[in-house]
Amino acid sequence: MSEDGSRGPQKPSIYDVARAAGVSHMTVSRVLNGHPNIRESTRSRVLTAIDEMQYTRSSIARALATNRTMRIGVLVDSPVQWGPNSTLRAIESAARARHYSVSSFATSDEDAETIAAGIADLVAQGIDALCVIAPRSSALELFREHGSNMPTLVIKAEPDPHLHTVGVDQYAGARMAVRHLIDLGHREIAHASGPLDWYDARARSHGWRDELRAAGLREGRLVQGDWTSDTGYEIGLSGQLDGSTAVFAGNDQTALGLVHAFTDRGIRVPDDVSIIGFDDLPETRHFLPPLTTVRQDFTALGALALRLLMAAIDGEDTPQHELIAPHLIVRDSTSGSLHRP
Known part of the structure; x- marks a missing residue:
């Protein structure tokens, strides 16, 4: 020096x-x-x-030499929720490993002007590519109206004919969860879903319904929630799920509220009713009882998203749609049904 x-x-x-x-x-x-x-x-x-x-x-020297800023823009809807937040963090981590930086713009408003402002803000920072985390169908439709011509990838478990998409296979995860309950002997399996404007909630509900049909079982009760433990608690207290021997909760927070409500009502988990969640939050192993759930591999999702974005930046052909497989995590909140036919 x-x-x-x-x-x-x-x-x-x-x-x-x-x-x-x-x-x-x-x-x-x-x-x-x-x-x-x-x-x-x-x-x-x-x-x-x-x-x-x-x-x-020097980022300036690097940009001059490569005609790139080595920066990814991420437009994220509903960032306070576990899935969008974990996806953003995973993309940031994957980007750092490849010497890219990330600029993010968060929105929770169903407002076309906000979406447009977010895209404009990110583009103004000279990003090389855009990643969109839009878990709600309403938010994604607004993005379609104001999308950019730069390389773009959308985090979405469902394929889309007009967008390049990647995601965790929510549908397969839901079928995996319900199959676990069926294998334990349960025949009356209810579903406390997330808000059905969310792609993930819809995919999980479809998986629950299709797995029951594939097993020749009738569709159980479906009660829509909002991902929160408070609403899960209200659903559990309401009695809407009574008569079910098992509940597939739309996410772990809903499952926590259900366990609390059932315990307050003297309904034992899993002796009287089994509960399975989705996400594998860090705290789920410490629930009482520890929660059986479906784990999403956000690290793998972030790495895949970053790899495809870099390939798009380089002008390479990229797959229209790719999925990360989820994993069933069996703990103590599920057991064999006491009410087998």
């Missing part, structure tokens, strides 16, 4: 790193950009030099 008395210590350049590592500056650039065709010994030597010299890339 050079030093000039009039200007103080100077930051190391990519050429300084190259000299220290004994490679060309182009090799350093390839390492920084995650190029796969680099020997591990060379990659390690370059990364060691970067650490020792405390080298930081």
